[in-house]
Amino acid sequence: MTAPQLKPETLSKERLRLWLRMLRVTRQVEAALREKLRLEFDSTLPRFDVMAALFREREGLKMNELSKRLRVSNGNVTGIVDRLAEDGLVERIAIEGDRRATRVRLTPAGCDAFTLMAQAHEGWVNELLDGVDAEDAHHIGELLHGLPADTGARPR
Template sequence: MVSAPLSAPDISKDSKERLRLWIRLLRASRTIEAELRERLKKDFDTTLPRFDVMAALYRAPEGMLMSDLSRFLLVSNGNVTGIVDRLVSEGLVTRARRNGDRRTSMVRLTESGTSSFRDMASAHEGWIGELLGGVTEEETRRLAGMLKSFRSNWEGRE
C-alpha cells in the first residue's frame, strides 16, 4: 500500500515534491492497470500477463527465445513458461527447440494467435485513449519525453 510520506524536517521541498510525484505516478499506473485487467478479462477472457506475452511475440514475428521473452517482460522464466504453456495448448503460440538444443525454446504466435492479439490490441489502444483522454497531444509528447529521459538516466544501474 502507498501512503503519504511522513513529515521530516531534514527533507527538502524538492524531495517532498519528488515523493508526491512518485506516488501520483504509482497511483495512476495502478488505476489504469486495474481497469485494463478488468476489461481484458470481461471482453477477451484473458489476463494482462497473457496480453503482455502475446504483445512481445507480436513485435517479434520471427519468434523469441523463452529467456529473452522473460527478460524483455522483466519476469522470471517460470512465470513465462506457465503462460506460454497455456497459450500453446490453446493454439495461440508455438514452441520449438532451437537448433536441436533441448535447453532453449523459440516461441512465436500462430496465425490464430496473431489474429487474436490484433483484436485485443485494437481494443487495448481504444481503452488507453479513453483512460488518458484528458491528456492533450502536447502533454502526452512532453510527459513521454520526460519519462524517456528519466529512464535513460537510471537505466543500466545495478
C-alpha cells in the same frame, strides 16, 4: 509560475508525492485494462504483454529473450507461455543445434486474437487518458525518458 523551491527537503517530498500519484494512476489504468481484457477477451495483462512481444517478432523469441524483453523472471514466462500454448495461441518450437532452448511463436490463431485485442487496447487507453493532449503526452514522455528508471540502467 510555481514558487521556487529552495530546500532539498522539499524536492524530496515533491518527488515522493509525484511517485505516489503516478503509482495510483498507473494502478487505476492497469485495473481498468485488466477488467476489460477479462470481460471482453477472457484474457489477462501478462498474456497480452507476451503476445505483444511475439507479435513484433513474427519469427518468435526464445524464452530467454522473452523474459528479458518483458523484464520479468524466467520462471514467470514459463507459466504464461504454458497457458497460452494450452489455448493454442502460441507454440513452442525446438531450436535445432541446441536442445536446451525453445523458440516461442504466435500461432495464426494467436496472431488473429492479438490483432483484435490490440485494437481494443489502444481504444481503452485512449479513453482512459482522455484529457491528455498530444503535447502533454509528448512532454511527460520526454520527462520520463532520461529517468534512471527508464533507461537501460537497471537499479544497482
